[in-house]
Amino acid sequence: VIRVPKGTIIREAESNKVISDLHLDNQREIIFKGGKGGKGNQHFATPTRQAPKYAEKGRPAKEYWLTLELKMLADIGLVGFPNVGKSTLLSMISNAQPKIANYHFTTLAPNLGVVTNKFGKQFVVADIPGLVEGASEGVGLGFDFLRHIERTKVIVHVIDAAGSEGRNPIEDILTITNEIDKYNPEILKNKPQIIAANKTDISEEYLDELKEVFESQRGIKVIPISAATNSNLQALLQEMDIVLSELPNEDIVFTKEFVEEDVVKESFEIEKIEDGYFAVSGVGVEKMIGYTSLDSEKGFAFFQKYLRDKGIIEALERSDIQEGDTVRIYDIEFEYYK
Ligand SMILES: Nc1nc2c(ncn2[C@@H]2O[C@H](COP(=O)(O)OP(=O)(O)OP(=O)(O)O)[C@@H](O)[C@H]2O)c(=O)[nH]1
Ligand SMILES: [Mg+2]
Known part of the structure; x- marks a missing residue:
């Protein structure tokens, strides 16, 4: 018996197909049955042959290499380039106290925070380490972190709307969207997205263009905020709430894809x-x-x-x-x- 955390996905290593997704509390699952003992010679006895020489040998247990993958169970994932303020935002809206610093890749592993809105309703927000171009091929912190996005119900793009590091936040969103799509084209298909246009205390330079490109043309809401000065964060929380309440209240579960014949046949x-x-x-x-x-x-x-x-x-x-x-x-x- 192997104990694993809730949210562990078990795959057959060669085909990468899902065998089971342990998404429930205390879920138990038999992944493969052990080998069967052989039938002894008595089993093959006939009236004329009381002690047959033939006996079946035991069958070995099935052998497979498995990959165990832990996906976070968060309702909302904060994604964005390094240093845009994801951790700052999480620290302001939740109980989490992630490290915040003015350099790239401060966050190396996802942080989870529980947000309690003003009506007492709770949801979990994940601060995912900074993604960069090429993440789907392992650049930066790579797909290790892209996989966490698969299971969040909503994606919040955090951007530096002031463009304070000289990058264009519109291109940043498109780049990240592209990386997510390259990693797994299913992820963004049905997942609602929100844009948190951060650092508006410095400047709102790109705000109009962001609204035009994303809100008008693609129906993705853009909410100007400043995580550092705690400005307009309530509007963002409210939008998160609305989007979540419109979604069916169920975890994203990976269905079984693996059939033993896949491996045995060939x-x-x-x-x-x-x-x-x-x-x-x-x-x-x-x-x-x-x-x-x-x-x-x-x-x-x-x-x-x-x-x-x-x-x-x-x-x-x-x-x-x-x-x-x-x-x-x-x-x-x-x-x-x-
Ligand atoms: N002016 C201003 N600075 C901000 C704001 N939000 C975050 N910062 C600053 O931006 C820097 C990076 O913030 P983090 O929250 O660590 O950024 P991050 O997106 O988590 O970065 P990584 O973990 O490296 O991906 C810090 O120096 C923050 O103080 C904001 O709204 N306005
Ligand atoms: Mg961070």
Whole structure:
């Protein structure tokens, strides 16, 4: 039994497909069942053969590499370039006390804060480390943090509306949106977005253009604020509230994508070594040989059935195998007859 935090997503490592999303309190899940014990020889006894030589070997437990990924469970994610004031904003609206400093990448891991609005309603806001161009390819703090955005219900773009570091906040939003899309095009499709135009105490230089480009043209609300001077933060909280209340009150849950056959089906390879001589390899067959008693007739029949069920016989026939040809599977060899 492995204990994991709520919000852990389990994927099969090779295909990266989701096996389970542990999003509930105290959720328990059997990811793979253990191996089954073999049936003893008594099981195969008949009235005439009281002590058969054949016994089934136990089957090994399934083996897979898994990735466990922890996604934050936050209602709202603050995203933006480094130094725009995300942590300052979180510290002003929530109970969180993130580090704030005038240099890039001050925040290295997401901070969560609980916001309580004036009606006593609570929601969780995440301060996500600064994203930069190329984040979807791992630049800056990279996709480690992009993945946290996947699960937040609402995205708040925090920008430096004063352009005080010489960057254009409109381009910044477009760049970040583009990075999120490159990382996973599904993220922004149904997620409401809000723009928190920060640092308006310095200047409102880009405010009109922001409203034109985002509010008028794309229907994304732009709210001018100053996190440092606590100006207009109530308007932002109110907008967060409205947007959240319009959303269905359920966690974003990743559905199971993984089916075991995905891995098992393609797990063999056939190689024609020379005329009349074929080699079969693969994790599945190798294991099968390990736990089948091929010396006994019944064991061999069982193995043949396995080869047929997995499509290996069919694949051999497609490779033009002829009656009497030799098939080698790891350290065993046998002749092929229909
Ligand atoms: N004038 C002004 N300065 C601000 C405002 N908000 C934040 N700052 C300053 O901007 C600098 C960066 O603020 P942070 O909150 O650390 O920025 P951040 O977005 O969390 O930065 P990273 O963690 O590096 O991504 C600090 O010096 C803040 O004091 C604001 O509204 N007005
Ligand atoms: Mg920060």
